Amino acid sequence: xxxxxxxxxxSLPPAWALLGYILAxxxxxRGIKMLTSPRTAHLGNRVAGLGMLVAIGVTLGQFHAGWQxxxxxxxxxxxxxxxxxxRVPMTAMPQMVAMFNGMGGGAAALIALGxxxxxxxxxxxxxxxxxxxxxxxxxIGSISFAGSMIAFAxxxxxxxxxxxxxxxxxxxxxxxxxALVGVGIAITVTGGGGGLMVAFxxxxxxxxxxxxxxxGGADMPVIISLLNSFTGIAAAVTGFVLGNYSLVVAxxxxxxxxSILTVLMSKAMNRPITNVLFGAFGKVDDTVAGxxxxxxxxxxxxxxxxxxxxxxxxxxxxxxxxxxxxxxxAQHEVKELADQLKARGVRVLYAIHPVAGRMPGHMNVLLAExxxxxxxxxxxxxxxxEFPRTDVAVVIGANDVVNPAAxxxxxxxxxxxxxxxxxxxKTVVVLKRSMRPGFAGIENELFYHDNTLMLFxxxxxxxxxxxxxxxxxxxx
Amino acid sequence: xxTNDLVLIGFFIFVVAVFLGLELITKVPSLLHxxxxxxxxxxxxxxxxxxxxxxxxxxxxxxxxxxVIAVFLGTLNVVGGxxxxxxxxxxxxxxxxxxxxxxxxxxxxxxxxxxxSSAEVKS
Numbered sequence: 116x117x118x119x120x121x122x123x124x125x126s127l128p129p130a131w132a133l134l135g136y137i138l139a140x141x142x143x144x145r146g147i148k149m150l151t152s153p154r155t156a157h158l159g160n161r162v163a164g165l166g167m168l169v170a171i172g173v174t175l176g177q178f179h180a181g182w183q184x185x186x187x188x189x190x191x192x193x194x195x196x197x198x199x200x201x202r203v204p205m206t207a208m209p210q211m212v213a214m215f216n217g218m219g220g221g222a223a224a225l226i227a228l229g230x231x232x233x234x235x236x237x238x239x240x241x242x243x244x245x246x247x248x249x250x251x252x253x254x255i256g257s258i259s260f261a262g263s264m265i266a267f268a269x270x271x272x273x274x275x276x277x278x279x280x281x282x283x284x285x286x287x288x289x290x291x292x293x294a295l296v297g298v299g300i301a302i303t304v305t306g307g308g309g310g311l312m313v314a315f316x317x318x319x320x321x322x323x324x325x326x327x328x329x330x331g332g333a334d335m336p337v338i339i340s341l342l343n344s345f346t347g348i349a350a351a352v353t354g355f356v357l358g359n360y361s362l363v364v365a366x367x368x369x370x371x372x373x374s375i376l377t378v379l380m381s382k383a384m385n386r387p388i389t390n391v392l393f394g395a396f397g398k399v400d401d402t403v404a405g406x407x408x409x410x411x412x413x414x415x416x417x418x419x420x421x422x423x424x425x426x427x428x429x430x431x432x433x434x435x436x437x438x439x440x441x442x443x444x445a446q447h448e449v450k451e452l453a454d455q456l457k458a459r460g461v462r463v464l465y466a467i468h469p470v471a472g473r474m475p476g477h478m479n480v481l482l483a484e485x486x487x488x489x490x491x492x493x494x495x496x497x498x499x500x501e502f503p504r505t506d507v508a509v510v511i512g513a514n515d516v517v518n519p520a521a522x523x524x525x526x527x528x529x530x531x532x533x534x535x536x537x538x539x540x541k542t543v544v545v546l547k548r549s550m551r552p553g554f555a556g557i558e559n560e561l562f563y564h565d566n567t568l569m570l571f572x573x574x575x576x577x578x579x580x581x582x583x584x585x586x587x588x589x590x591x
Numbered sequence: 592x593x594t595n596d597l598v599l600i601g602f603f604i605f606v607v608a609v610f611l612g613l614e615l616i617t618k619v620p621s622l623l624h625x626x627x628x629x630x631x632x633x634x635x636x637x638x639x640x641x642x643x644x645x646x647x648x649x650x651x652x653x654x655x656x657x658x659v660i661a662v663f664l665g666t667l668n669v670v671g672g673x674x675x676x677x678x679x680x681x682x683x684x685x686x687x688x689x690x691x692x693x694x695x696x697x698x699x700x701x702x703x704x705x706x707x708s709s710a711e712v713k714s
Binding site: 156159205376476 | 595
C-alpha cells in the first residue's frame with residue numbers, strides 16, 4: 116500500500132458552526148414543506164433563502180483565507196444570476212431551471228476536481244473512501260452539468276428538439292460507463308493520477324451529453340427534473356468528503372423531492388421513466404402520419420364574428436391553454452375574454468393539463484402572470500367531468516394534451532397519456548396558427564372531428580378580435 | 592474522527608434525509624410543480640459552501656482556480672434560482688380574498704428577513 120495518505124481531509128466544523136448548519140437545514144426542510152401549498156409557497160422560498168444565508172454566513176465565518184478570491188467570484192456569480200433571473204420571460208422558465216441546475220451540477224463536479232487536487236497536491240495519495248466520494252460527485256455533477264446544457268439548448272431551440280439517435284446508442288453508452296468505472300477503479304487503487312482524473316471528468320461529461328441527446332423536446336421537463344435530483348445527490352456526496360452535513364441533508368432533500376417530482380411528471384404523461392430515457396419519443400412519426408386520411412374528414416374553419424356569438428350565448432365555456440398561448444403572449448387577452456364572458460353570466464373555467472406548457476405547472480405560472488386567480492385553474496381530474504356539459508371548449512395553443520389518439524390509437528406515441536376531454540364538449544374551437552403539428556410532432560385527429568371548428572391565425576390577434584366582437588354582442 | 596467515520600456518519604444522515612425529503616412532498620398540486628422544481632433547484636446551490644470550503648483551504652494554484660470557478664457557478668445557481676422562484680411565486684394570487692392575504696404574506700415575508708423584494712417585477 117501507499118504510505119502517505121492525505122490527512123488534510125475532513126474534520127467536523129466547530130460547535131457554533133454545527134449549530135448554525137442545523138438551523139440552516141431546518142429552514143430548508145420547512146421551506147420545502149411550505150413550497151407545497153399555494154398559500155405558503157412564497158414565504159417558503161424566503162424561509163429557504165434565509166437558510167441559505169445562514170449556511171453561507173457560517174461557512175465564511177469558519178474560514179478567513181482566500182476571501183480575496185472567494186468574494187469577487189461570489190459577487191459576480193450573484194450579479195449574473197440575478198440579472199438573468201430578472202430578465203428571463205416566464206415562457207423560458209424550463210430552460211432557465213435547466214441552466215441554473217447545470218451551474219449547480221458543474222459546481223459539484225469542480226468541487227470534486229478541486230478537492231482531488233487539494234488532497235493530492237503535496238504528492239500525497241487519496242484514501243479509498245475519499246477517492247470514491249470524489250469520483251461519485253464528479254460523475255453525477257458532470258452528467259448533470261452536461262445534460263442540463265443539452266436540455267437548455269433543446270428548449271431554447273439552439274438545437275433541434277427531435278431526438279438525436281445513432282446506431283448502437285445504448286451499447287456505446289454502456290461501454291463508456293464501463294470505461295468510467297475502470298478509470299475510477301484505477302484512481303481509487305493508485306490513490307491519484309491527475310491525467311486519469313481529467314479523463315474521468317471528460318468521460319462523465321460525454322455521458323451526460325449522450326444521455327440527453329436522444330431525448331425528445333416533449334420529454335425535456337422529466338429530464339430536467341431528474342437532473343435536478345442528480346445535482347441534489349451530487350451536492351450531498353460532496354458533503355460526505357468535506358464532513359459538511361448541511362450539504363448532505365440539503366442535497367438529499369433535493370435529491371428525494373426531485374425524484375418524487377420526476378415520478379409525478381412521468382405519471383402525468385403516462386411515460387415510464389425508462390421509456391423517457393431510452394425511448395427516443397417523437398422520433399418515429401410515420402405510424403400516425405396517415406391519421407388525416409384515415410379519419411376522412413376535412414377541417415372546418417370559422418371566424419371571430421361567428422365564434423363571438425357562439426361564446427356570448429353559451430352557458431359554460433372552458434379554456435384549454437397550451438404553450439402556444441404563452442408563445443403568442445396572449446395570457447392577458449384570454450383573461451380579458453374570460454372576464455367579458457363572465458360579465459355576461461357565462462361560467463368560465465380553465466382546464467390545465469399537468470404537463471401543459473413545457474414543464475409541469477408551467478401553464479399555472481404563465482396564467483398567474485396574467486393575474487388569473489389560481490383557484491380558477493382546474494386540474495384534469497376536476498375538469499374532465501365538466502366537458503360533456505360544456506357548450507364551447509376553446510383550445511388555445513394546446514395540442515397533444517387534447518389529442519384523442521392518446522385514448523383510441525394504440526399505435527400513437529402518446530397512447531395511454533391522460534388527456535383533457537375537450538372533444539366531449541358540444542363544440543370545440545381550436546385557435547391555431549396553422550395545421551403544423553405540436554412540439555412533440557404528432558398529428559391530432561381532434562382537428563378533423565365534426566364538432567371541431569378551427570380559428571386560424573395568431574392567438575393574440577384572434578383573441579383581440581373575439582373580445583371586440585363579444586363587446587358588440589353586449590351592445591346589441 | 593477519521594475520514595471513514597465522517598463519511599459513514601454522512602451516509603447515515605443522507606439516508607434519513609432522503610426519507611425526510613420523500614415525506615415532505617408527497618402531496619403537491621400540479622399548480623406548484625414548476626415553482627417547487629425551481630425552489631429545490633435553488634436549494635442544491637448549497638454546493639457553494641463546499642466550493643468556499645475548498646477555496647479557503649487549498650494549498651496549490653490549480654485547486655484554487657478550480658474552486659473559485661466552482662464558487663462562481665454555485666452562487667449563480669443560488670442567487671439566480673432564488674430570484675426566479677421568488678418572481679414566479681409573487682405572481683400567484685387567490686381569487687377568493689386577495690387584499691388581506693397578500694399584505695399578510697408580505698408582512699410575514701419581511702419578518703423572515705429574506706433579501707430583496709426587488710425580485711417582484713410586475714409587468
